[in-house]
Amino acid sequence: MRIETCYFCSRPTYPGKGIMFVRNDSKAFRFCRSKCHKNFKMKRNPRKLKWTKAFRKASGKEMVVDSTLLFAARRNVPVRYNRELAKKTLEAMDQVAEIRARRERMFYKRRMAGNRKREALAARKLIAEHSHLLLPQPKRPLHPKLRAKKLAALQEAQAAANGLDVHVDEDGLELETTDAVKSKVAARRMVRQRITADGRVELEEEMAAGNSSALVGEDDDDDDFDDDDEMAMD
Template sequence: MRVDPCFFCGRPSWPSKGITFMRNDGKSFRFCRSKCHKNFKMKRNPRKLKWTKAYRKNAGKEMVVDSTLQFAARRNVPVRYNRELFQKTLKAMERISEIRARRERVFYKKRMAGKRAREVASARKLVADNEHLLPRLRGSEKRRLAELAAEGVDTDEVERQMLESKRKARAFGGETRRVRMLVDGGVEEVTETTGGGGVHDEDDGFEDEEDDDMDTD
């Protein structure tokens, strides 16, 4: 069973599914759905539409240059049926799929490296530019100041301490501020970026993945 890719978006077009368009010169075009067929008839360029494979490859969002992708090339060479060759081919297909999936994960990690830091930097800039729009105190803090004012306590100093403590403990997104005790008795403040319940390390696992690929090749 041959599964041809869609001529427009690149998705697999399964037999008896999708649309086949035959041109007057005899060339056939396979489309996985009517959306791709309509865009093809409107003469749109698939490299300019973000939901197509051509756009993602052109933008560097997918792995294009790799040895495992060469096995997917079409080979119109007739081969005599051999049971042993057929079994070896099936095992090789499974192993190649595993290697390709692992390499795609490594490619994605390298491509997304530093994204969290850029998002935090843009969030900091946005908050710094529009800090005058943010509320200075929460509702519970305002009620506490009202209770202290009713008791006759000077609330200016208390409000200043609240704002100072909030400014020191401010964190964005998944950041966590921790205080680390040093050996010499000092104190160091550390900002950790967490993701999925733990500390996020962008470079973690890159070398191991590449070493595994070197061994399997």
């Protein structure tokens, strides 16, 4: 069986598929599908429809002059069957198909070379002509977690520039610098000195709630010292 070619779109029409139309002058037309048959009856030109092979060849989108295209040309020459000849023909068909595919890829690359540059220039020209239609895009607010991480990273960078160590928790919030922690701990630590009736001096170390309580504690120390002095005097 022979694989026919669609008269309208030039697609292959396999045996048992497609539509065959015979005109009054006994000329036969084969179509791969009803779409091609309807366009043929509406007397449309295949070279003016973008989905046909005739349009692509006419507009330079496919190869037209190539030696591999002659291999599939129709030859109505009767040849005596020869097994070796059939074997060589099948091998040649695979080689020709591979060569044709490689040449088509090269043809496509050469045809599409510089296409991106042309599209970029066209887009720039369009933007320049209609720049008055462009509106400033509003800035979308950041997610709270992203904002916290960004703030933590900024604080770490500032602390590194100042030479301080910064502790950051999992949520991205700054806790305290090392120097600030040391100063607070030193301020909250309170030492009491107490003189007993026997004349012994006792030291008591306590942690106050804050700086204000530490000051109150100092005043209490003075009161305790005065009371002990009075007891010793007695």
